[in-house]
Amino acid sequence: MEGGMPFWQTLILSSILGWVLASSAFDLTRRVRALTQPWVTRRVIVDTPSILRLQRIQHRFLDNMFSVLSCVVSVPFYTGFLPLLFWSGHSKLARQMTLLMAFCDYIGNSIKDMVSAPRPSSPPVRRVTATKDEKENAMEYGLPSSHALNTVCLSGRYLLHYVLTHGVQNGVTVAVGFALIFTLVMLIGIGRIYLGMHSLIDVAAGISFGLVILAFWLTIHGFVDDFIISGQNVTSFWASLSFLLCFAYPTPEFPTPSFEYHTAFNGVAFGIVSGIQQTYFHFHHDGVPHIFSPQLPLLVFLGRMLVGIPTILVVKFCSKAIAKWLLPVMCNTLGIPIVSSCYVPALRGSDSGKSKSDGKQLGYLQRVTSFFPRKAYDVDTGIRFLQYAGLAWSVVDLVPSLFSHLNL
Structure with a gap:
């Protein structure tokens, strides 16, 4: 379709706009919350004794280890790491990682605020918030665990899929890669429970949503990258998409920082896409x-x-x-x-x-x-x-x- 918006762009924007209108007309967020919040809340309460049993092994070493792990897979860490990845010549990896992180952040936080399920109650649960970022995270709703979701997506996509598709592939490499990713995900999940930040249902939901998002992203990431490099209406489409996503975001039961995080990453994604589209052949092609x-x-x-x-x-x-x-x-x-x-x-x-x-x-x-x-x-x-x-x-x-x- 020349001189206009391609059909798939029209379809995506129309679908999001339709969701916004339908959600407003039929109060879909409140209806979904009414169905899911009571069940999740009960699960959090049921999981509380298990959290307390895990926290009986409280030790300063474990506090520090799980706090550091949480920081290493947190959004601020990735945010600081991504510019260095761009400047190191790995632009394709960096832009894919940025867009996937923005996608994970939007989906994860949307689910958090739509369900509006509580974190484990503290007390009796001991909550360890060693950094300012962790204190802000504690103000968000619980399900799903963003740390678990992001670890599955970003480590699964970039520490395994990217390495295997751009390096030597053999049975030993694949096995070692899967073992490392599995260990990291399990440590993050256990750590979020040990630190009192999440219940078992939160972590399980984070891992499950992460696997679904990762599978979806691996299906479309090539198309997305080609579109950013040489597609039609790249900047105008992404600006329209960003605008509609702000209105499509569900209103939580009580205000949380989640929407602010989404807005920031929405802006980051738009800045990356518009910048890459303009300068790809100068600074970001495969030959840099x-x-x-x-x-x-x-x-x-x-x-x-x-x-x-x-x-x-x-x-x-x-x-x-x-x-x-x-x-x-x-x-x-x-x-x-x-x-x-x-x-x-x-x-x-x-x-x-x-x-x-x-x-x-x-x-x-x-x-x-x-x-x-x-x-x-x-x-x-x-x-x-x-x-x-x-x-x-x-x-x-x-x-x-x-x-x-x-x-x-």
């Missing part, structure tokens, strides 16, 4: 030098880190500042009522649901957007999205351009 090769020795890679890390942090700060100024102006111009939960002090607690144009004739742009429900939207969602989109774009576009000019 890899780390430890004569063209990219370790010292040059360290130079890339010294240039790249401060640059993306500056871009993140600037993207946030620009979005904090630009989005409120745009929304006021369009007549879209907004509030801010933290980023824009002037909009905190203000009755932005009342348009400044009340009692006046609406302008053209305001009439265009009059189909929006007359409620106040949290502008922080858009600010967070643009902030992380800018950061991700700088990783794959701006920073590689600096490397090129500096001969790094």
Whole structure:
């Protein structure tokens, strides 16, 4: 289909929009929650004695070991690791890993907030939150365990599938790979229970959903990569997809940080896709030098880190500042009522649901957007999205351009 949107893009966007409308009209989130939450809550209560028995072997070494393991497979770790993977020449691996992580984060957090099932009650369960990230995780709902889900998907896809498809394949390698992945997943699952962060049903659900997501991703990842590199309407389609996914996200029983995490990774995915689509043949094709090769020795890679890390942090700060100024102006111009939960002090607690144009004739742009429900939207969602989109774009576009000019 030339000159327009391909059928599959129309189908995907129409399906998500249909879900948004159906969910709103028939209150599907509340209905699903009514069916699943009581059962999961009972399972969490039933699992509590097993958690307490496991925690009887409490030891400082186990506390530290499982806390470190949780950090190593956490979203912040992957977030810090991915830019280095891009700059090391493994762009295909990095972009696939980024998109899969964004996909896992969206699906996992959507299920968490849709079911809204509690974590094990503390007390009596001893909850170990050694880092700020763990304390924020404890504020989310329990099922499924994101750590278990992400470990299955990311380690299964990249520590095994990617290595086997790009290296020597034999029975010993496959067996060792599966043994390592199985051991890692089991340690993460046991660790989440030992730390009091999850019950057995949470971990089992995380592993199960992870296997399903991994199987689905391995089916489509080639198509997704080809589309990003040379597809039609890449940036416009992904922008529309990101916008609709924000509205498709289920409303939890009580607010949690899960939606904020999704928004950040939604922005990261958009920044990566738009940046790769524009610069693939310059910086991200299969022929770029890899780390430890004569063209990219370790010292040059360290130079890339010294240039790249401060640059993306500056871009993140600037993207946030620009979005904090630009989005409120745009929304006021369009007549879209907004509030801010933290980023824009002037909009905190203000009755932005009342348009400044009340009692006046609406302008053209305001009439265009009059189909929006007359409620106040949290502008922080858009600010967070643009902030992380800018950061991700700088990783794959701006920073590689600096490397090129500096001969790094």
